[in-house]
Amino acid sequence: MNIPEPQIDAKLIDEMAKGYQAAQVLFTAVDYDIFTLLEQPKTAKVVSEEIGTDFELTNKFLNALVALKLLSETDGKYANTTLAGTYLVKDSPFYQGNLINMYGQSYNEWPKLGLALKGEPQKPGEMKNTFDKAFILSMAEANMRGPLHRLVKKIRDIPEFKTAKKLLDLGGGHGLHAIAFAQLNPNLKAVVFDLPPVVEVTKEFISQYEMEERVKVMAGDFDKDDFGNGYDVIFVSHSIFYHTKETIHEPLDKIYEALNEGGILISNHWMHDDGKNSSTLALWDLWLSTLGHPHNVYPAKDFVDLLKEKRFSDVRMLNISTSEDPSTIVIAKKEVQ
Numbered sequence: 001m002n003i004p005e006p007q008i009d010a011k012l013i014d015e016m017a018k019g020y021q022a023a024q025v026l027f028t029a030v031d032y033d034i035f036t037l038l039e040q041p042k043t044a045k046v047v048s049e050e051i052g053t054d055f056e057l058t059n060k061f062l063n064a065l066v067a068l069k070l071l072s073e074t075d076g077k078y079a080n081t082t083l084a085g086t087y088l089v090k091d092s093p094f095y096q097g098n099l100i101n102m103y104g105q106s107y108n109e110w111p112k113l114g115l116a117l118k119g120e121p122q123k124p125g126e127m128k129n130t131f132d133k134a135f136i137l138s139m140a141e142a143n144m145r146g147p148l149h150r151l152v153k154k155i156r157d158i159p160e161f162k163t164a165k166k167l168l169d170l171g172g173g174h175g176l177h178a179i180a181f182a183q184l185n186p187n188l189k190a191v192v193f194d195l196p197p198v199v200e201v202t203k204e205f206i207s208q209y210e211m212e213e214r215v216k217v218m219a220g221d222f223d224k225d226d227f228g229n230g231y232d233v234i235f236v237s238h239s240i241f242y243h244t245k246e247t248i249h250e251p252l253d254k255i256y257e258a259l260n261e262g263g264i265l266i267s268n269h270w271m272h273d274d275g276k277n278s279s280t281l282a283l284w285d286l287w288l289s290t291l292g293h294p295h296n297v298y299p300a301k302d303f304v305d306l307l308k309e310k311r312f313s314d315v316r317m318l319n320i321s322t323s324e325d326p327s328t329i330v331i332a333k334k335e336v337q
């Protein structure tokens with residue numbers, strides 16, 4: 001028998017199976033803050049002395065980072081590539097270190113998938129407190145690499161946004177959306193509502209962008225506390241899908257009541273939208289469902305129907321999804337009575 005030859009390349013499977021190797025090198029490099037260290041090019045000897053590691057092994061480690069296109073090497077000195085300089089150096093506005101650490105933590109959880117599939121409830125495990133500072137920073141980082149800019153470009157053309165004077169960013173976390181909206185619309189005053197420890201982080205972002213005059217914070221729990229009223233726009237991004245189909249009614253009713261007549265809800269969430277499914281969304285949905293995390297993915301149609309049931313009208317969808325950020329914007333209006 002002749003040795004058979006495959007008719008299809010195994011590259012995709014190979015990349016999946018050993019993806020953890022490159023990921024682990026990245027997690028370790030971020031942990032040692034290699035890229036901030038290499039803002040000035042350095043030899044392996046200097047790097048190993050500065051981080052207190054074995055020289056020979058550090059040399060191989062840096063070579064692996066070169067092979068992964070995060071570093072370059074010239075005359076024995078290692079330096080960041082543009083990619084690493086943009087996203088992995090701590091003082092860059094696009095730094096991704098907290099987000100990368102968060103993915104790193106989830107590596108402890110994925111091995112439970114096999115058991116979880118049998119319906120055995122799995123505890124969320126090693127993941128840290130969901131809404132701590134590192135989580136809020138990681139949400140800011142996820143936005144700063146592109147989703148925030150794509151979203152803002154869509155929102156700026158919405159007529160109701162252009163004339164809006166008061167906006168609520170509900171569960172706004174870092175507050176970057178509210179800050180960007182206020183920068184786009186000079187007549188807009190924005191309020192970021194979030195849990196008391198979170199708004200302390202929000203204040204740091206507001207101060208960083210010098211928007212204290214027009215972007216304020218309000219501390220509270222949107223399930224229990226009043227979040228004000230008289231809003232022309234209420235923006236909710238990745239914050240109300242912690243609610244299930246059974247419990248989401250209450251925040252949606254509160255949002256409706258808090259809006260001015262003619263005002264709009266702008267929702268930005270990852271949703272199932274047949275035909276536009278991404279592996280990011282499918283894997284995240286699987287992770288949430290099997291490994292016990294309290295977030296939900298709705299089919300877009302169900303969410304639209306729910307808003308109509310809640311008396312919203314003129315419900316529109318704007319697709320801004322990419323393979324890394326499969327977000328769908330849904331806009332819904334509170335009619336003038």
Ligand SMILES: C[S@@+](CC[C@H](N)C(=O)[O-])C[C@H]1O[C@@H](n2cnc3c(N)ncnc32)[C@H](O)[C@@H]1O
Binds near residue numbers: 139
């Ligand atoms: C995934 S983050 C999204 C942050 C931001 N809106 C974004 O899109 O990047 C969820 C946010 O909702 C906030 N949140 C969740 N439940 C909340 C509640 N019951 N009351 C107030 N804020 C809440 C969290 O503190 C967190 O800032």
